[in-house]
Amino acid sequence: MKSTFRRVALIGKYQTSQATTAATDSSRQAIDAIVRFLDGMDCEVVLEVETAANTGVTGPVVLDVDAIGAQCDLGLVVGGDGTMLGVGRRLASYGTPLVGINQGRLGFITDIPLEGFEATLTPMLAGEYEEDLRPLMHARVMRGSECVFEALALNDVVVNRGSTSGMVELRVEVDGHFVSNQRADGLIVASPTGSTAYSLSAGGPMLHPSIPGWVLVPIAPHTLSNRPIVLSDATEVAVEVVGGRDISANFDMQSLASVLHGDRILVRRSEHSVRFLHPRGWNYFATLRKKLRWNEGGS
Known part of the structure; x- marks a missing residue:
């Protein structure tokens, strides 16, 4: 299956110099896996410059955030809600749609778990998604x-x-x-x-x-x-x-x-508004139930 998004940017959670080796290795493995997946979807993959520098991933074209906004069709943000907040503000003026892949616990705006992301992203890249505009x-x-x-x-x-x-x-x-x-x-x-x-x-x-x-x-x-x-x-x-x-x-x-x-x-x-893309069938209340643990212990 081919993607309807030709040029896709990957933007990861920035690791500081104090980050553990394990955290850096985890980020690199996640980015590597997503790069391979996007290659298989016939996408041209772009890495955000700080993501490339902090993970050590090589191969894709490297661009800064403003160049990504001007040149890319989609941004995949790997991290948590805090990462998405910063990226969303930067890319809102370009109208670049964003998909959030969460490395940890489910986020309110990064709602795709890293584990098994391929099954969720494949139909989304083919055009099956829900669009969600959030004003700044x-x-x-x-x-x-x-x-x-x-x-x-x-x-x-x-x-x-x-x-x-x-x-x-x-x-x-x-x-x-x-x-x-x-x-x-x-x-x-x-x-x-x-x-x-x-x-x-x-x-x-x-x-x-x-x-x-x-x-x-x-x-x-x-x-x-x-x-x-x-x-x-x-x-x-x-x-x-x-x-x-x-x-x-x-x-x-x-x-x-x-x-x-x-x-x-x-x-x-x-x-300006931030454009989020969610899996087909996504709804706000399902996110609330998972994030706030509603109905735990219920039938």
Whole structure:
């Protein structure tokens, strides 16, 4: 069977210099196996430059992420949800579809187990798949009229205190309308994708990916009546830092900016979305059941 995707890029979890030999060998074996499989599907295989450098795999053409977006028909991301978050943000503007292969436990957005991946990927590469678009969040840190930091996020934007400091004081507005002053450990602005991440552990609701909304979730609020609220993602959320020490704004917990009193973090929907491809028959609720272990012990 031939693939309908001519040029396929492989992007793996980056191993640091502190990574164990066993972890590096495992990553190399996984990449090698997928390269052989793609060759058999008559695909032209491309390796992302850091993946090639950190696994030592040779043979395929090597490109950086931006070149992959411009030149490849599909990206296979091997790792976990954290790996996919970083890749998804980088490739969203190119519209490159992504498939997640999970090396460890099942992920929410890397949902194909490495073991037995061939049986799942074969029909997908032949065109039998479900497409799932996830909008990005575009966030800016404004200091007066100047933008001092800008980032995209797929999961969430989090404004929170340092590990040794007290509560933060935040003023929250939606589309210019005052919502509340909050004293808490922080505040999460989460997308439906991010509603099953930090937001969920802080007491926020899970949002189905098809809902065009966000959820604002206070982290350990001083006032217990300060509860999560679901908003339309067509709005702009502004979070102004009023008080507190060692405050930062985090974007998918992978980019960070230190913020000062008076800074405003503005969050709006990006014009770009990440394109995920899932196996035919995939549905969100099956993922929730597996990931959250619903119905364990039931009949």
